[in-house]
Each structure stands twice: as structure tokens, then as C-alpha cells.
Amino acid sequence: MRFLLITDTFPPDINGVARTLATLASGLESRGHQVEIVTTLEAAPEAEESLKRHIVMAMPLPGYPGLRMGFTTTWQMQALYEEFRPDALYVATETPLGIASIRAAKKMGIPTVSGFHTNFQTYLEDYSLPGLEAVAQGLLRSIHNQTARTLTPSIDTAAMLEKWGIHNVGVLGRGVDTDLFTPARRDPALRQTWGADESTPVAIYVGRVAAEKNLDLLTRAFSAFREVHPQAPCVVVGDGPKLKNLQTDHPEFYYSGARTGNELAAHYASADVFLFPSITETFGNVVLEAMSSGLLTVAFDYAAPRLLIHPGENGLLAAFNDEPDFLEKTRSAATAWNDQIQRTAAREAAHHLGWQRVIEQFESELLQVIGTTPQHPA
Known part of the structure; x- marks a missing residue:
């Protein structure tokens, strides 16, 4: 045809x-x-x-x-x-x-x-x-x-x-391409550029840096994560119309710009917790990619997160558009960042979705x- x-x-x-x-x-x-x-x-x-x-x-x-x-x-x-x-x-x-x-x-x-x-x-x-x-x-x-x-x-x-x-x-x-997005792409050298060794958790956001992605909540979530781990690097991967503003207002974050292919996969796998505060997604492909990479994900309860995340088993869900709940779930993820049972379960949940x-x-x-x-x- x-x-x-x-x-x-x-x-x-x-x-x-x-x-x-x-x-x-x-x-x-x-x-x-x-x-x-x-x-x-x-x-x-x-x-x-x-x-x-x-x-x-x-x-x-x-x-x-x-x-x-x-x-x-x-x-x-x-x-x-x-x-x-x-x-x-x-x-x-x-x-x-x-x-x-x-x-x-x-x-x-x-x-x-x-x-x-x-x-x-x-x-x-x-x-x-x-x-x-x-x-x-x-x-x-x-x-x-x-x-x-x-x-x-x-x-x-x-x-x-x-x-x-x-x-x-x-x-x-x-x-999701589970061969590309895999924990095996974790890169200690990349983590070092963020100031993290294996005992230091890394929080990451991947996506457009744009108003519709709820960036104000993202910055507060990064701060909540650092309440638990003050030295934790917070990484933003992506480009968009609000990038320069975000860089100016929050120079403490690491900005990797837009990445694709193996580089993008390495950025996911080299982090530990994925924060996704958007409330405007029709699905949210990045959630699949993060889970396939073995990350503990915090997101709102709708679209892809609702389908994929079983709270307490392979990630954390906040009530839809409930910002205090999202921040509380972020603090919980900061505590559980190295829970290998949940992170392995996240990978397994994505593995069946080729x-x-x-x-x-x-x-x-x-x-x-x-x-x-x-x-x-x-």
C-alpha cells in the first residue's frame, strides 16, 4: 500500500x-x-x-x-x-x-x-x-x-x-527502544561532570524547556529533592523558548541542551530520579524512556504515568495537578533513589512495550x- x-x-x-x-x-x-x-x-x-x-x-x-x-x-x-x-x-x-x-x-x-x-x-x-x-x-x-x-x-x-x-x-x-534506553548506558564520567559519584543521587528532567511543561513546579521539585540531598545535581536535558530564562534564574542546575540517540540514552541512565511535572501531555514518551533506563520516576497520575507506574513498586504518582503532593512524592523519591527493586521493576515495566x-x-x-x-x- x-x-x-x-x-x-x-x-x-x-x-x-x-x-x-x-x-x-x-x-x-x-x-x-x-x-x-x-x-x-x-x-x-x-x-x-x-x-x-x-x-x-x-x-x-x-x-x-x-x-x-x-x-x-x-x-x-x-x-x-x-x-x-x-x-x-x-x-x-x-x-x-x-x-x-x-x-x-x-x-x-x-x-x-x-x-x-x-x-x-x-x-x-x-x-x-x-x-x-x-x-x-x-x-x-x-x-x-x-x-x-x-x-x-x-x-x-x-x-x-x-x-x-x-x-x-x-x-x-x-x-520504547529498550536496547537504546537501558541502565547499561550509565556513564560514571558523565556523572562526574555533574559533580556526582555513585553515592550521590542525580535528579533529571528531559523534555522541552517551555511554559507548558510546568517549569515553575520543576524548579520547586528540584529544590525539594535537594532538601533531602543538598549536594544532589539537578540536570535539565532539552531546549526551548524558556531555556535562557531558566539558566538565568537557576544557574545552580546543569543544562545539557537537546540530546538524541546514544547521548540522550546515556543522560537518562546516568541519572537516578526522573521528575516530570507536566500536566499537558497526550502521552509522555519521556516517561517510557526514563523507566526503560531504570530511573525512579515522579509524575502526575494521568496519561503514560497512570498506565505505567504502580506507586511504591516502580515509581511514584502524585494526584493530578496537586503540586504539594508532587513535591511530597519528590521528597519520597529522593529518599528511595537507590531502591534497586523499584528501579528494576521500572525497567521491566517498559521492557514489554516495544x-x-x-x-x-x-x-x-x-x-x-x-x-x-x-x-x-x-
Whole structure:
């Protein structure tokens, strides 16, 4: 089959959505399908990528220059469809790029599955656009209900979309590369650059350094961790529009910038406790990566943490958006940072969540909107 994936973000962007879509696209290709990408950025010069890209015009998202919004027209997308002849589309964006793509597909009768990957409607207040969440929900409902199926990564988010009136919502989970994200990549030399020996716990955050990630609570959580271990290094891995502000306000933290591949895996494995205070995730891929790396994770009780973390067995959950509870759970994690039973259990919980099952489900979802039954290898 011929599939076209349409998305504003794709590698070399460094974020969970870009990594997820790249994994899904390459997974479809490995299963014998022809896959092409419509996106806003060329592949990195050093990238070994077999997928053909179609690049559209783009502009930075307001207040977030690291991400882009794609623009195209209905007739331009129709021309692309005429050339490629896709059997089905996966539209992972609700921007003008996605809207034009869905309209063109409707005109040409091409089955379309859409993806709800990001809670952009909750970002509006963070980016000085308060009071527009209801308007955004209506727009998202209109867009997704023009497609045959909407996929989102967690039960929580699926329930939210159904409450908004979006039809035919399905849950497509996420996976993790357990060979990449493993405790075996722990690096004593890297820990030394943070001022930590093996008797010193390290608290880490991995993700965008942006307003929607609840950075104020992150800084207070780091402080709570250091109430228990005053010399503990606190490490921030990632980039984003609030990085310079965070560096200025908190020079006591270590900042590693954005990391990928083996470097990212080494940063996870070289820490001990993962703090994830975000309340805006549709899933939270980083939680899977941290647990696969053998870290004790503190997060709020929703999305991926709710699915993966069993409190007191392999991590700690705080009541959703209860900041005092999150800080208390952080102090508990600081005390239990070297609990090898819990950390091993975290690794084991992630170990069963490889990408292959997700790719097979994704293939099945696309084939079903075409009216084809998936033919899995024997």
C-alpha cells in the first residue's frame, strides 16, 4: 500500500511527536509499504533516510521559534495526491497544512486517519492567549470529524476528545527502544561532570524547556529533592523558548541542551530520579524512556504515568495537578533513589512495550479505513 504521512514536525526536530512519527513511518516501510512524508523541514544532511519528503512553506509558532506551522493549499495537496496516488493518509497536525490536506483528500475520496498528538488547546494561556480554549476545541472537533478515525496515545486523551464530540476515536499507544534506553548506558564520567559519584543521587528532567511543561513546579521539585540531598545535581536535558530564562534564574542546575540517540540514552541512565511535572501531555514518551533506563520516576497520575507506574513498586504518582503532593512524592523519591527493586521493576515495566506492536496496530488502522485486512507475516 501507499501511505502519506502529513506533519509539521519530523526529524531533525527533537520532540516526542517527531520521534514517534519517524518510528511509525519507518515501521510501515519495513512492513513492505511505500511511505512518503509531507512536512516543513528537510532531513539532516547526515541522516540516512529512505523516505521521500515533500517540503511545504512554514512559519514559526508564535512564542515558540523552535517549532513550525506548515502552510499549503487544497489544490497543491490535490496535485501531490495525483502524483503519489496514496491509498490512505495519516494527518498528524491540525494546522493549515493539515486542514488543506484533509480537504483535498475529501475532494478526491482518499481515506484519512488523523492524529491528536499535542494538547495545543491547553497551551493558549501559557502563550498569552487566554480564554480561547473553547474556540480551539470547536476547531479541533471540526477538523477531526472530517476524518474516518482519530488516533491519540492515551485513554485519558481519548475520553477528552469524545467529550468534545469527536467521533470514532481510537487509542494508539507508544513504544520504547529498550536496547537504546537501558541502565547499561550509565556513564560514571558523565556523572562526574555533574559533580556526582555513585553515592550521590542525580535528579533529571528531559523534555522541552517551555511554559507548558510546568517549569515553575520543576524548579520547586528540584529544590525539594535537594532538601533531602543538598549536594544532589539537578540536570535539565532539552531546549526551548524558556531555556535562557531558566539558566538565568537557576544557574545552580546543569543544562545539557537537546540530546538524541546514544547521548540522550546515556543522560537518562546516568541519572537516578526522573521528575516530570507536566500536566499537558497526550502521552509522555519521556516517561517510557526514563523507566526503560531504570530511573525512579515522579509524575502526575494521568496519561503514560497512570498506565505505567504502580506507586511504591516502580515509581511514584502524585494526584493530578496537586503540586504539594508532587513535591511530597519528590521528597519520597529522593529518599528511595537507590531502591534497586523499584528501579528494576521500572525497567521491566517498559521492557514489554516495544514499538513493533504499535506499528502493527498503526498499519491495521490505516488498512481498515481502506477496507483491507492486514496481512501479518507468519
